[in-house]
Amino acid sequence: MCSSLITKKFKKYVYLIYVVEKLKKWGIIMHEKKKVKCVVWDLDETIWSGVLLEDEKVKLCRSVVKIILELDKRGILHSIASKNNYDMTINKLKELGIYEYFLYPQINWNSKSESLKMISEKLNLSLDSFAFVDDQEYELAEVKHSYPEVLCMLTKDIDSMLMMPEMTPNFITEDSANRRRLYQQDIERKTCEESFNGPQVDFLSSLDMFFSIGLASESDLERAEELTVRTHQLNTTSQTFSYNELKEFMTDPQYRLYITSLEDKFGDYGKIGLSLVKCTKDTWTIKLFLMSCRVMSRGVGTVFLNFIIDEAKKAGVSLFAEFIHNDRNRIMYVTYKFNGFREREINNDKNIVLLEYDMLRETTYPPYVKVEILQ
Template sequence: MNQMIKCIVWDLDDTIWEGTLRENADNIILRPGIEQVLVELDQRGILHSIASRNRLDQVVSKLEEFGIAQYFVSLQCHFSSKAISLRQIAMELNIGLEALAFVDNDSFERFEMNYYYPQVLTFDAQYYLELPKSPSLQVRDVTEESANRRHYMLARQQRKAAERGFQGSREQFLKECQMVLQIQQADPGDYPRIVELSHRTNQMNSLLERIDRPFVESFCQLKQHMIYVARLKDRFGDHGLIGTCFVALEGNAMKIRLFCISCRIEGRGVAAAFLYTVLKRLVLKWPQMREMHCLLARKERNLPARLLLEMLGFHKLEEQENKEYIKYQLNLPLADRTFDWLEIGE
């Protein structure tokens, strides 16, 4: 299976444009067709960033002059190694290095990148027009969230900047964000985004499984099987469908078959509010239930999902023979929890 690329990091000189910014800024020109490549990949939900050995103010000025500045996030423009830039971009976007691709005209820069980060896919800039055909840059369905991913990321960065400048407590800041979390059962219009979430999320993906639409459709057709979805809005914008949870009722137990929550909303208590609210609604509807179970992939990269379950009161069952998965259990009734910093609705 091809690795999924979430962000392409571009060099600038003789890559995005022809010429060298520091030497001949007035005479550089965009490479033919580069804007169309940026737009096409942006519409698929693939982010663009920059790692360039140029001054940031000059870069931004030239990008604005060419009318393409809006397509880039988390610019890294300085005179240090581009490998350092990629790690910083991954950190700012909260994605793994394996989800980045790097485009540069210089074979030395590409070699250095793969020397330090072999998981990063590199492309020779001379083949930039072929990028939209790359298997790693294909998407199954272009959802509303895909088409707006850049805007979601910019809103996330605005929130981060506002948080850095806020003088009050963490909870006060979250209240100032005016978050509204809408939780409801999924309908067929949500299925493409549910599938996309399973493919794009790792940190908050309980099984790290990549499902398809037939699986979602067949799950919903089974008796006492439900899929819940969460949408989030705040003062910085509409973040779209950011979470899903697959639940099955078996005997006196409820079982979470899969949950996936976007990494874009980390650090706000939204993931805990989503799962807790789903569980609370299920318990109110089926009060005879005594236990909640969840199977979790035993992988380091979904550690945040493990911590989320434990925070909600789940505990690991003893004597587990399965080396790939961890079984968690939560005894009912649920302990009361409040999430005063956000509004939760249907």
């Protein structure tokens, strides 16, 4: 497909996003069903039969465990919101061999909505990507009242859960299959950070971070699509692209599709960054720039952006970036501004802000991360 056709397709796609969002806002069309990123489970009469406080010999519901294991393979996270004694419950989960599957379990006497909010904050995931399963209609109603965006399900209705579109990702990549383990590594990092005495830069130096940047290959495209679908907060345009669309950009000489990965002493973060840059004779334009929320505080987003800036300088071109505001991604606008971009023009019809980089500005790289440029 020729470059001009891809460019027209890109512009048309941006305009369609704008129109669709307006139609959703006006209620003319319904919002598409979002993929679930985390399922929060009740315990009594849900994951096990019986009430733990009444009888410690509760029995595990094997059919529910089967669902949990399958969703875990698909990269969907799990947590717990249970009104129970904490120590007794944790010991029972360990005894039954399922403790490791639940991140940030909330076992207390708070409302279930409070527990879901806490899990959401800990995972840094929005509640509209959550599902909640409980055997009590009252608990589901309480959560639904507080957070109508949460998908609520009665325990007796979960037999078809594995076939729901919300629970079925387009691809199961290596990163998604390891997602729980990646989050568990993040928990180790946070625990280490909380106990670290000294400046933040010293803690970051202690992580021995190794950041890789390179042009995407066809083997990266499934993960690249997944990143565009799952990443909303650290995403400059919130656009999603299919495998085939990304492949077209990857093979077109007028575009550069970069992908990044990160590892440190705790393990591999996986592929965590993506950028699409349109390259013409005199100008480069960053059409998409995103980073996984798991690396928000690591400073590698600035490293990635500086790499693109330096590549544009080598090419002797001006550098621009497109930005589309949403209710979550202001931090990326601040990232652009902090790193030397300034507003050039605003297209109110399409809600696009065009920023231009000051090419006289010098780029600086943090000393605590080693960078490898893959050829």
